[in-house]
Amino acid sequence: MIPYGRHSVDQKDIDAVIQVLQGGWLTCGPVVEKFEQKLEKIVSAKYAVSCSNGTTALHLAMLALGIKAGDVVLVPAITFLASANAARYVGADVVFVDIDPTTGLMTAQTLEATILQYQDKPLKAVVNVHLAGQCENLEAIHMVAKKHNLLIIEDAAHAIGTIYMDKNEELYPIGSNAFCDVTTFSFHPVKTIAMGEGGAVTTNDPEIAKKLKLLRSHGMIRDNSEWEEVESGPWYYEMHELGFNYRISDLNCALGLSQLEKLNGFKAERSKIVAFYDNAFSGARHITPVKKLKCSDTAWHLYLALIDYDDLGKSRAQVMTDLKEKGVGTQVHYIPLHKQPYYKKLYGEMTLPGAEDYYSKCLSLPLYVGLNQESQRSVVSNLILNA
Ligand SMILES: *Cc1c(COP(=O)(O)O)cnc(C)c1O
Numbered sequence: 001m002i003p004y005g006r007h008s009v010d011q012k013d014i015d016a017v018i019q020v021l022q023g024g025w026l027t028c029g030p031v032v033e034k035f036e037q038k039l040e041k042i043v044s045a046k047y048a049v050s051c052s053n054g055t056t057a058l059h060l061a062m063l064a065l066g067i068k069a070g071d072v073v074l075v076p077a078i079t080f081l082a083s084a085n086a087a088r089y090v091g092a093d094v095v096f097v098d099i100d101p102t103t104g105l106m107t108a109q110t111l112e113a114t115i116l117q118y119q120d121k122p123l124k125a126v127v128n129v130h131l132a133g134q135c136e137n138l139e140a141i142h143m144v145a146k147k148h149n150l151l152i153i154e155d156a157a158h159a160i161g162t163i164y165m166d167k168n169e170e171l172y173p174i175g176s177n178a179f180c181d182v183t184t185f186s187f188h189p190v191k192t193i194a195m196g197e198g199g200a201v202t203t204n205d206p207e208i209a210k211k212l213k214l215l216r217s218h219g220m221i222r223d224n225s226e227w228e229e230v231e232s233g234p235w236y237y238e239m240h241e242l243g244f245n246y247r248i249s250d251l252n253c254a255l256g257l258s259q260l261e262k263l264n265g266f267k268a269e270r271s272k273i274v275a276f277y278d279n280a281f282s283g284a285r286h287i288t289p290v291k292k293l294k295c296s297d298t299a300w301h302l303y304l305a306l307i308d309y310d311d312l313g314k315s316r317a318q319v320m321t322d323l324k325e326k327g328v329g330t331q332v333h334y335i336p337l338h339k340q341p342y343y344k345k346l347y348g349e350m351t352l353p354g355a356e357d358y359y360s361k362c363l364s365l366p367l368y369v370g371l372n373q374e375s376q377r378s379v380v381s382n383l384i385l386n387a
Contacts, residue, residue, distance in 0.1 A: 002379065003329040005302070007194035008266070008369035009255075016258040020250045027249040035253035036200070038260050043160070043175025045183070045202035047209035050253065051216050054157045054186025056246040057199035058086030058127075061153050061182045064201070064211040067092050071124035074114060074150070076106035077336045077355035079129040083155045084337050092124065096338045096350070101357040102291040104131045104304060104333075108140035110354065115148050125151040128180065130159035131333070132302040133192070135174060137295050138164050142179035152179070157186035160193055161267045161299030171297070175202045182208060187256055192266055192301050195256040198248050219243030267299040269369050273376060274300045277365065280380040281305065286312045287383065288361075302333055305383075306361040316363065319383075326382040331364045 020031055032050055039048040051057050067073060069091030075084040077096040084094045097106050097114045106128060115123060126145050128136070145152050154174065156162070162174040172178040175185065187198030201212050214221065219239045221227065227238045281287045290304040309316050320330050336355040337343055366379055 001327050001329060002366045002371070002375050003368075004331040004364050004366050005190045006368045006370075007189040008262075009194065012261075013255055013258045016254040017251055020254040023250075025250050027247065027251075029250040031250040031253045031257065032248065035257045035260075038257055039175075039185075039200055039202070042260060042263060043173045043183070043202055045175050045177060046204040047206070047212075048175075048200050048202045049209055049212040049216065050198070050200045050248045050256075051212075051246045052199060052248050053197045054155075054184060054188060054191075054199040055082040055086065056216075056244070057184035057186065057201045058082055058153070058155065059089050059244075060212050060215055060246060061184050061201050062086050062090045062092070062125075063215050064203075064208045065125060065151050065153070065181060067125055067151070070122060072118070072121045073124060074111065074126040075337065076110075076127070076129050076131075077338050077352045078104045078131060078334055078358055079127075079155065079337065080157065080334060081337065081340070082157075083127050083129050084343070087125075087127070093121075094337075094343070094347075095121065095123070096336075096343075096347075096352060096355075097126075098352040098354040099131075099358060100136075100291075101354045101361075102306075103134065103136070103293065104290060104358050104362065105129075105134065105136045105293075106141070107136055108144045111141060112144045115144070115150075119148075123148065123150060125153060127153045127155050129155045129157075130162060130174060132290065132298075132304050133158045133162050133300045134290070134293060134298045135159060135162055135164050135296045136293065138172070138179040139166055151181050154180045154183040156183050157188075157191060158301035159299065160185055160187075160191070161263050163297040165295050165297060177202060177204050181205070187252075187259075192270070192299055193256060193259045193263065195248070195252040195259070198252050198256055215241075215243045216246045217243060218245060263299070266369050270300045270367060271298075273367055273371055274303055276373075276376050277303055277305075277380065280384075284384055300367060303365045303367040304333065305363050305365055306358070307363050308361060319363070323382055326378075328379050328382050329366060332359075332362060333364050335359065
């Protein structure tokens with residue numbers, strides 16, 4: 001069976017984890033800091049704060065930016081549940097933004113249209129999701145958001161290794177926060193870099209970084225210069241606000257650190273597979289790859305194909321079942337969030353034409369490091385035969 005995605009772990013990764021097992025720190029040790037420093041370097045951020053997964057990264061980001069009950073957060077309708085749920089964790093409400101059906105991405109235009117539609121609401125922040133690893137025009141999104149006084153969280157769960165290119169061809173790695181306040185990452189095994197479970201928030205603001213670290217570990221303050229009561233004694237610590245245990249272990253970080261060393265190679269191999277599929281589907285009537293944007297030097301996490309099932313005369317379920325019988329796994333990214341019963345109950349029925357058009361066509365094809373050429377050809381021929 002060819003799955004739609006899988007991790008790639010080699011002997012170096014295994015050795016790195018074993019080394020931690022043989023050392024003195026399984027968690028809260030030096031490898032966590034090493035991982036954070038490596039991530040800071042790779043994405044050109046001043047601060048990287050690791051945490052237990054991409055969802056807790058989003059939750060910490062919301063908390064550190066002071067987003068709270070009464071605020072409204074804009075979230076694209078096509079993303080994983082966590083992008084919106086994190087706003088709900090802090091009691092904020094969500095407004096869904098439509099996307100460009102040719103890419104699945106929120107644009108400056110769809111964002112601004114939604115802001116104008118909901119301008120009587122206390123809009124506070126926007127989550128910009130780099131679906132499949134690709135990023136939109138970040139300057140344009142930044143301009144719209146700042147014009148309306150919105151904070152920007154980039155959900156880069158898919159986009160470690162992607163580089164945004166502005167109109168002067170300046171390069172900005174995703175995570176450098178050149179056009180946002182904070183960026184969140186996920187290192188779940190289906191994502192580009194696997195840590196088992198893992199996540200991180202990057203920022204260039206020392207106050208936000210400090211807050212993220214505090215909230216990640218119960219809100220415990222060990223630095224005596226910041227205590228309210230002065231008590232002496234090596235046992236003493238204070239808590240000023242409610243925090244969590246969202247830490248990540250040295251074991252996970254050893255794997256992550258070793259995986260990050262291979263990021264450029266992973267990106268190159270994934271790009272090659274994407275180019276192979278794009279080329280193979282260039283003549284196929286029913287299959288259109290998502291549009292590739294010039295401003296994004298993309299580290300592809302997913303391969304998104306848009307299939308005209310109506311024209312094909314076969315449902316998506318049937319296409320997926322037929323492919324599965326031939327040993328090809330596929331997936332759908334994602335069911336529009338405004339169609340989820342939880343959000344429908346909260347905010348009522350709504351129609352977002354771009355998201356619904358995209359959802360009616362999308363199918364994620366196998367894309368991972370180690371997907372060999374024979375498997376790639378098998379995906380293409382089975383899909384085209386099916387189509
Ligand atoms: C995977 C994912 C998350 C959550 O990451 P976890 O590490 O699984 O918690 C958040 N946002 C998006 C877009 C994702 O794909």
